Each structure stands twice: as C-alpha cells, then as structure tokens.
Amino acid sequence: xEGVKLxxxxxxxxxxxxxLRNVADxxxxxxxxxxxVVYAALQRNSIRALLFATISGVAVDALSGGLLGASGFTMTxxxxxxxxxxxxxxxxxxxxxxxxxxxxxxxxxxxxFGIHKLFGQEPAGSLVFIGAYSLIGTMIGxxxxxxxxxxxxxxxxxxxxxxxxxxxxxxxxxxxxRLTK
Amino acid sequence: xxPWLMVALLLVNFVLMALDARESSSGKLVVRSWTQTVADxxxxxxxxxxxxxxxxxxxxxxxxxxQDENTNLKQRVQELEVELRQKDGLSNENERLRxxxxxxxxxxxxxxxxxxxxxxxxxxxxxxxxxxxxLDGVTLNMxxxxxxxxxxxxxxxxxxxSQVDLITYSKSGxxxxxxxxxxxxxxxxxxxxGKTDILEMKYVPGTAEVEVGQPxxxxxxxxxxxxxxxxxxxxxxxxxxxxxxxxxxxxxxxxLNSMQEVGILLYQPPQKPEFEQRVTPxxxxx
Numbered sequence: 197x198e199g200v201k202l203x204x205x206x207x208x209x210x211x212x213x214x215x216l217r218n219v220a221d222x223x224x225x226x227x228x229x230x231x232x233v234v235y236a237a238l239q240r241n242s243i244r245a246l247l248f249a250t251i252s253g254v255a256v257d258a259l260s261g262g263l264l265g266a267s268g269f270t271m272t273x274x275x276x277x278x279x280x281x282x283x284x285x286x287x288x289x290x291x292x293x294x295x296x297x298x299x300x301x302x303x304x305x306x307x308x309f310g311i312h313k314l315f316g317q318e319p320a321g322s323l324v325f326i327g328a329y330s331l332i333g334t335m336i337g338x339x340x341x342x343x344x345x346x347x348x349x350x351x352x353x354x355x356x357x358x359x360x361x362x363x364x365x366x367x368x369x370x371x372x373x374r375l376t377k
Numbered sequence: 378x379x380p381w382l383m384v385a386l387l388l389v390n391f392v393l394m395a396l397d398a399r400e401s402s403s404g405k406l407v408v409r410s411w412t413q414t415v416a417d418x419x420x421x422x423x424x425x426x427x428x429x430x431x432x433x434x435x436x437x438x439x440x441x442x443x444q445d446e447n448t449n450l451k452q453r454v455q456e457l458e459v460e461l462r463q464k465d466g467l468s469n470e471n472e473r474l475r476x477x478x479x480x481x482x483x484x485x486x487x488x489x490x491x492x493x494x495x496x497x498x499x500x501x502x503x504x505x506x507x508x509x510x511x512l513d514g515v516t517l518n519m520x521x522x523x524x525x526x527x528x529x530x531x532x533x534x535x536x537x538x539s540q541v542d543l544i545t546y547s548k549s550g551x552x553x554x555x556x557x558x559x560x561x562x563x564x565x566x567x568x569x570x571g572k573t574d575i576l577e578m579k580y581v582p583g584t585a586e587v588e589v590g591q592p593x594x595x596x597x598x599x600x601x602x603x604x605x606x607x608x609x610x611x612x613x614x615x616x617x618x619x620x621x622x623x624x625x626x627x628x629x630x631x632x633l634n635s636m637q638e639v640g641i642l643l644y645q646p647p648q649k650p651e652f653e654q655r656v657t658p659x660x661x662x663x
C-alpha cells in the first residue's frame with residue numbers, strides 16, 4: 197500500500213514539475229520529485245527510493261534544456277545517502293526531516309551545477325541565486341508535502357503526531373539517601 | 378543490493394548524459410527527441426487542462442477591469458480607423474509604384490505558428506517546448522519569433538514537439554546591428570545574460586554612435602537568423618573608446634515571459650562559401 201501511494205505521489209510530482217512553471221514562475225524553485233524521493237528514502241526502502249530518483253530525474257530532464265540524466269544522477273546519489281542515513285539515524289520526526297530536505301536541496305543544486313560544468317554545459321542561472329531560492333522553495337514545499345503524505349497514511353498519523361511533538365519524559369526521582377528525618 | 382543498484386543507475390544516468398552532451402554538439406538529438414515525444418503524451422493534455430483552468434480564473438479577475446478597458450478600446454478603435462484610412466492611401470500608392478516597377482510581392486519566409494505547451498521544468502534553464510515538431514517541417518536551429526521580435530532558436534526536435542532556447546540564455550548569440558542594416562557600422566554580437574529581461578551587445582566599436590532607445594536588428598551573419606528582425610532596444614550604454622568596445626544593454630523586443638504563441642520561420646540560411654565552412658577532424662587528418 198505504501199508503495200502504491202508513493203508511486204502515485206512521484207507521478208503527480210513529475211507532472212506538477214512539468215506544468216506548474218506555466219502557472220507561476222515561483223514553482224520552478226520547488227523541486228517536487230526531489231521531495232518525494234527524499235520521503236521515499238526516509239521510509240528506509242532504498243531500492244524504491246533509487247528507482248524513483250532515476251526515473252523521475254530523467255523524466256524532468258527530458259523536457260529541460262539541461263543534460264538528460266543530470267537530475268537522475270544527482271537524485272540517485274541523494275536518495276542513497278538519505279536511505280543509508282535513515283537506516284542508521286533516527287529521522288522519523290518532522291522537525292528532523294526539515295534539515296534533511298534542506299541538505300538534499302543544497303546537494304542537488306551543487307551536484308547539478310557541477311555536472312553541467314563538467315560536461316561543458318553552462319546553466320542559465322548562478323549557483324548561489326538558484327541554489328538559495330530552490331532551498332527556500334523546496335524546504336517550504338517539502339514540509340507541507342511531508343505533512344500531507346503523513347496525513348494520507350492515516351494508520352501512521354497518530355504515532356507521527358506523537359513523534360513530531362515528542363514530550364519530554366518526566367521521571368520522578370527519589371533520593372534514596374535521606375538527609376533529614 | 379542497494380549499493381549495486383545505485384552504481385548501475387548512476388552508470389545509466391552517466392551514459393545518458395554523455396550521449397546527450399555528444400548529441401547536442403553534433404546536432405542529432407535522438408535520445409532527447411524520443412524522451413520528449415514520450416513526455417509529450419502526458420504533458421500536452423495536462424498543460425491544456427491547466428491553461429484552461431488558469432485562463433478561467435484570470436478571466437474572472439479580468440472582468441473587474443473590463444469596463445475601463447472597453448472605454449479605452451473604443452477610443453483606440455477610433456484612432457485606428459483614422460490610421461487605417463491613411464494607410465489605405467499609402468497602400469494604394471505602394472501598389473501603383475510596384476506595378477510601375479513590375480516587382481513581385483512575395484514573402485521572404487514561411488511562418489509556422491506554434492503554441493507554447495511547456496516551459497523548462499528546471500530552474501537552471503529557460504527553454505520552452507512548442508507543439509510543432511519534425512512532422513510539421515521544423516528542423517534544428519530554425520529561428521523562432523513573435524510579433525515583437527526574435528525569441529530564440531530550435532535546439533531539439535522530436536516528431537511532435539520542439540525545444541526552443543531563448544535569446545536570453547547565456548550561451549546564445551545573435552549577430553546584431555544598431556539601427557537598420559546598411560545604415561550604420563555599429564555591428565556586434567548580442568548575447569544572453571541569463572536574466573529574462575536583459576541582453577548584452579558586445580564588440581560594438583567604441584567609436585560608433587549609439588544612443589539609448591535605438592533599436593537593434595539581426596544582421597543575418599550568424600547563419601541562423603535572417604537579417605532585419607528586431608532583437609530589442611538599447612536601455613543602457615557604457616561608453617567605450619577608440620580601443621575598447623561599447624558595453625550595451627538591450628531589452629528584448631519580444632515579451633519572453635508572457636508569450637503564448639510564437640512563429641517558427643521555416644528559414645534555411647544561405648550556404649556559406651567553401652572556405653568558411655567548418656573543417657572536420659577527418660578532413661584535417663587528410
């Protein structure tokens with residue numbers, strides 16, 4: 197069930213990436229496929245995340261002026277790193293996931309820019325400008341999409357909520373040594 | 378399993394990139410054209426639906442200003458009627474003169490209208506996808522224009538769609554002249570700056586007379602664009618000297634951000650003389 201949900205999510209993400217720039221320019225800074233790839237990688241299923249990364253990356257590149265396969269390459273690397281990290285480190289809390297999206301966005305921009313430079317293709321924008329705007333757009337979009345995806349999987353909603361705002365456990369301590377009577 | 382799959386997928390992507398980079402230099406974009414064709418089956422209907430929804434909402438928003446616009450348009454119609462009568466007179470005069478000179482009225486190039494069905498999904502590039510492809514007779518490097526001026530050139534062609542790189546792309550270059558061809562000697566190269574509203578004209582001699590507001594036209598010497606198409610207008614000039622060139626900033630004549638339809642000029646540049654043609658590495662060896 198989780199796999200079907202994520203497959204539908206990645207298809208919608210690619211279609212949104214293809215079309216939303218026609219509606220408003222700001223949407224070009226929200227990397228929808230990257231958000232879903234990060235979400236899939238955080239589910240600790242690295243194979244699914246890697247396949248999503250390559251397929252969605254190539255689909256986006258097909259209609260882009262850049263190199264075919266560049267997004268696929270960068271997103272595959274990111275998916276692997278996050279999936280491996282998620283297996284070793286606790287990242288199920290939304291607050292912890294926001295820096296993960298931010299890191300993924302920065303790494304995506306740097307790798308994408310570097311690959312194009314390596315192949316002698318000059319991207320139209322500067323790394324700092326587009327990287328910064330993509331970071332903001334993807335972070336905001338990613339947080340909202342993560343909340344939405346968590347809410348859709350209703351079975352997981354309650355534990356997630358508890359994890360999201362984890363309360364500090366208050367243990368009552370008693371001093372075994374009594375100094376006074 | 379996962380590390381091996383990652384390596385395999387990275388290799389696939391790397392091969393795709395290498396093929397694409399090689400194809401873009403040779404001009405035969407086989408892999409890209411097929412991926413575009415596949416993507417077009419999804420993108421085209423989705424764009425049509427999203428454009429319809431977007432237009433519906435924008436038309437509701439526009440209703441508010443419709444009354445003011447109506448008044449302005451009525452006034453404009455009256456002005457145009459006067460202008461039209463004057464032009465009718467000029468047209469008749471022109472006809473008479475043509476018949477006197479026995480000139481044939483023939484248009485220089487055929488124009489194929491196309492609709493923009495998509496814009497670059499990546500923030501790093503600014504290409505546009507149009508709904509005409511090789512089945513309509515579009516080939517690589519054909520110039521794309523609007524009624525305002527030139528837009529760019531075709532950089533990838535699939536059977537149903539084509540990709541257009543705008544003149545604002547930092548790697549684009551157009552041979553330009555300040556004013557009409559033959560009227561001045563202020564020749565240069567118009568290049569993209571990466572910004573959507575500013576182009577830069579390089580190599581214009583510092584001794585040439587240039588002013589803000591002057592139009593820039595194509596020279597036809599770049600082997601892509603025909604001569605006489607409007608590129609834009611000068612908005613800023615950093616004066617050069619006898620030994621340094623002017624640095625000229627131009628605002629594109631075409632509204633590159635808001636265009637919906639464009640025209641593809643079915644234009645093939647004249648063949649260059651043999652000595653100007655590129656020598657291939659094989660020929661060099663011989």
